[in-house]
């Protein structure tokens with residue numbers, strides 16, 4: 311709580327003014343403890359592994375054996391036998407030569423750009439990429455001399471931009487995209503991108519970087535994600551977090567040896583940051599084994615997704631054409647404005663459902679809404695409850711004040 315006006319410093323008053331403005335715009339954020347009871351439709355634990363007995367046991371065994379913390383950054387004491395084992399397991403699973411472990415997916419994306427930045431890069435960048443990718447390429451501080459953004463998943467637009475690439479031979483083109491888009495739930499058409507790269511890119515030899523945070527574990531053969539079957543020639547580097555399907559935290563990048571070795575030299579979030587614990591690395595090794603053999607869970611997840619999608623369609627929230635391309639656990643339910651998104655989130659909360667509003671700047675205003683995240687361990691009755699709480703689209707729209715109606 312802010313102190314009384316007279317007792318505030320200048321900086322406190324300025325922050326308060328900014329806070330009031332954000333609140334008025336419906337853009338105020340704050341962390342909330344979710345109620346212990348009720349339904350959760352906002353967790354990224356896609357396969358429901360956070361309480362999986364094998365993972366919990368492996369974590370406990372790791373704690374007993376290696377203790378709580380890693381004691382330092384990876385280049386000092388934070389690279390122990392379980393970290394090495396985890397790196398090798400990941401590299402093997404994803405068909406890459408080497409892996410770098412980082413404290414978060416956010417840091418992993420910085421590790422990627424710390425390497426490309428050695429090569430005078432020009433980033434070709436999907437407009438809907440995750441904020442951590444935007445930050446990693448330096449968008450915020452205006453590095454637009456080396457950034458060309460293409461319309462979301464519009465590969466014809468990407469081709470146009472690549473055609474216009476400056477003819478300086480030492481400038482490295484990098485195509486950067488998510489594998490599954492974190493707010494939209496749609497997928498990068500990778501096969502088309504590889505084809506485009508082979509034809510339009512031949513002259514320039516662009517490197518492809520994919521952040522598959524939401525795809526790994528749930529998509530591809532044995533959950534290896536969108537890049538599982540590709541080579542370093544096709545997709546130079548993959549980044550992904552352990553915060554979603556792996557149900558833990560930390561992250562990695564996977565690429566060829568020269569790429570990872572360069573990250574050892576240049577990735578400041580890696581070099582100057584404490585590594586996650588060996589206990590966690592040990593548990594993550596088990597998580598890989600569980601995920602690789604989790605076809606049944608993946609099928610359950612797909613069934614839940616399909617069931618929810620059909621329900622949403624029948625309630626008028628979505629058009630058939632939009633519904634078809636959205637096959638991931640992330641299911642956006644668009645309310646049409648920041649205020650409408652908040653109203654929808656609150657409507658669900660009153661029915662005991664945690665599913666938070668997603669608003670600008672995370673998504674454009676017209677896309678604001680709630681982001682439903684399905685899991686393999688949701689029951690059909692849970693999904694019914696959610697659909698029931700959403701109710702028909704027209705009823706929701708009529709419940710809004712006129713100024714907040716969906717566009």
Ligand SMILES: Cc1ncc(COP(=O)(O)O)c(C=O)c1O
Pocket residue numbers: 413414415416417440442488492521523524551552553559560561
């Ligand atoms: C696509 C994408 N990349 C990176 C991140 C960041 O990962 P982390 O939470 O491990 O920092 C997220 C979300 O958290 C994400 O959705």
